Structures are given as structure tokens and as C-alpha cells.
Amino acid sequence: MRLVVFGLTISSSWGNGHATLWRGFCRALAADGHHVTFFERDVPYYAQARDMWDAPGGSLILYQRWQAVEERARAALERADAAIVTSYCPDAPAATDLLREFALLKLFYDLDTPVTLAAIARGEEVPHIGARGLEEFDLVLSFTGGPVLDALKTLGARRALPLYGHADPEHHRPCTPCPAYRADLSYLGTYAADRQPALEELFVAPARARRQARFLLGGAQYPDDFPWSENIYFVRHMPPEQHPAFFCSSRLTLNVTRRDMRAMGWCPSGRLFEAAACGAPLVSDAWDGLDRFFEPGKEILLAHSRDDVLAALDTDEDALREMAGRARTRLLAEHSSQHRARELIGLIADAPSPRRQTVLAGAVS
Secondary structure, eight states: OEEEEEOSOSSOOTTOSHHHHHHHHHHHHHHTTOEEEEEEEOOHHHHTTOOOSSOTTSEEEEESOHHHHHHHHHHHHHTOSEEEEETTOTTHHHHHHHHTTOOSEEEEEETTHHHHHHHHHTTOOOTTSOTTTTTTOSEEEESSOTTHHHHHHTTTOSSEEEOOOOBOTTTSOOOOOOGGGOEEEEEEOOOOGGGHHHHIIIIIHHHHHOTTSOEEEEOSOOOTTSOOOTTEEEESOOOGGGHHHHHHTEEEEEEOOOHHHHHHOOOOOHHHHHHHHTTOOEEEEOOTTGGGTSOBTTTBEEESSHHHHHHHHTSOHHHHHHHHHHHHHHHHHHOBHHHHHHHHHHHHHHOOOTTOOSOOGGGOO
């Protein structure tokens, strides 16, 4: 199957969670004989921190202006079986308009669904959704499941289904710890104002309560007024190839979810799967649906407050290792990039499309 994606970025992992996920998708799709052509606007802030120059097993097309790449996009769509427009794609409305010319399956994939819905509820403009909402698409996929799927239908989605995050075990796997990343508790994630209160409760407050312990924070865009303490160490940006060393070098790693996502639930982050794939013991904030992905108390620890994090830090070393091993086994069985890629192809093949003349079911083996 040939897929065309109009997305935010696959070339730069700086300050976003989209790139790593699309890289895992592309590798897994290519392994099964599929091909992805990824269109990405070449914006300065990603160009300055580019850590990949092609779509793994596919094609990356970088462009400066939509008008300059429109004919190339049209040529790719003429050969494609399906096209996907994603959340935060800078040219999502223009790409959506172009798709009207083609009798192929049209998908929208929102990797930020609760954030999208919360912005709309506040009356804010959402640039990646045009005036006609989602009615142009045969299928709408959401990185978040649960009640948000019904909410997407209020935006015109005819059919909305979850397509959750994942990790590529070829790239995210146990490795030798790195002394520079040694920590009792680590956290990896881009700064987000709506995540900050939870991060302060579950990371900063435990650090202040355990001055003798070492806490490590990795991620981009943290402000100067972040409430640092002398035992919180910082790595400004962690390229994907360093994630395994980061996760494997701390005794315990923390997952914190953005406010809107946590409120709606069913919102596993890509970092959650990456850490599990690396065999890192996990403690996470709690939200509805988390037990669908990892079993609390057996594969992951939950934290509602700083005291829960402190209790997690006091957990026996052997118990943490056993828990991490069970989480990795679950990841390999249910949440790898290959599982999600095959799920995507299955959804595409099974999706009804009154405007589509081609039957794609034969693409699934």
C-alpha cells in the first residue's frame, strides 16, 4: 500500500512527540512492504534541530511554501491508496482541499485530540481543522480514545477510532546505563504550561523532599523561572537515539500527562511506551483507561501526589526490576510500532468509503 502523509514533522524530534512516532510507523510499514511519502513544511525551528533527513523506508518531502509543492503532492496522491492529514500540520486545510480531487481513502489523524477539543471549547482557532470540520474525511483516527471519539463526531467525523501510541523495540530497548544520565527519578518531556502543576507535584516536590537523591529532567523549551532545586539536573534536548540511555540510567522514570489529556483519559504518551520498551520502571500520574495499556501495581506504579512518588522511590530494587520486565513484555506483545502499523493498515483496508473505487482489503496479509 502507498500512503501519503501531510504532517507536522518527522525530520526533527525537537519539542514535539510526533516525529518519533512517525519514524516508528514508517519503519514498521516498510518492513511489511508499504511505502510512506511524508510532506513536511521546512520551518526554521525544526530545520535548526533536524535529526533525520528522510522517512525511514519511505520518502520525506520538505518544502518552504504549499504553493511550491502542490503539484508534487498531487503527483504523489495520484499513485496513493490512502492519504493522512495530521493535527498541527501547518498546511492541513490546503492539503484537505487537495484531497477532494482524488478517489482514495482520506484520513485525519489527531495526535493531540484533547488539546484540539479543549481549544475549540474555548472558542480558539484550531489551524489544522478547516471551516468544514472533519466531514471531508472517510475516517478520523485519534491518539486518544474513550469519550473523545464521540466528541470528534461533533466536528463532523463520520467514523472515529483510536490509534494509540507505540514504541519501536529495535530502537527503544534495554541498554547499558550512562553515568551522565544517572538518577533516582527521571522525567523526559517537552515543557507545557498545562502540565507544569502536575510536574511540580510529582517531580519538583519529591526532589525537594529528598535532597540527597538525584533527579534528572530532559526536554526542550523549559523557562528560566522553572522551580529548580540543587538536586534537579537538566538535559536541554534528548534526541531519540539517546532516549534508551536516558531511561535505562535512572532507578525510576516518571510519566506526566497534559491537563486536557488527563481530564479526558485514554491518553498514553509515546514516552510511556518508550520507557516500557527500554525496561525502565515506571511511575505515572493516573487517568481513566491507563489500565487498558499497563496493569497498575504489576506493570506500572501510579501517583496522585508527591507522597506516592516518594513511596515509589522506596520500592525494593528487585520489585522495580520485575515490574519493568512485565511492562516490557506487555509492550512487545501489544504496543510495538509493528502492532500499530498493522492496525493502521487494517483500519484503512476495512474503512468504508463511498467515494473510493479501489478495494484495499488485499493489502492486508
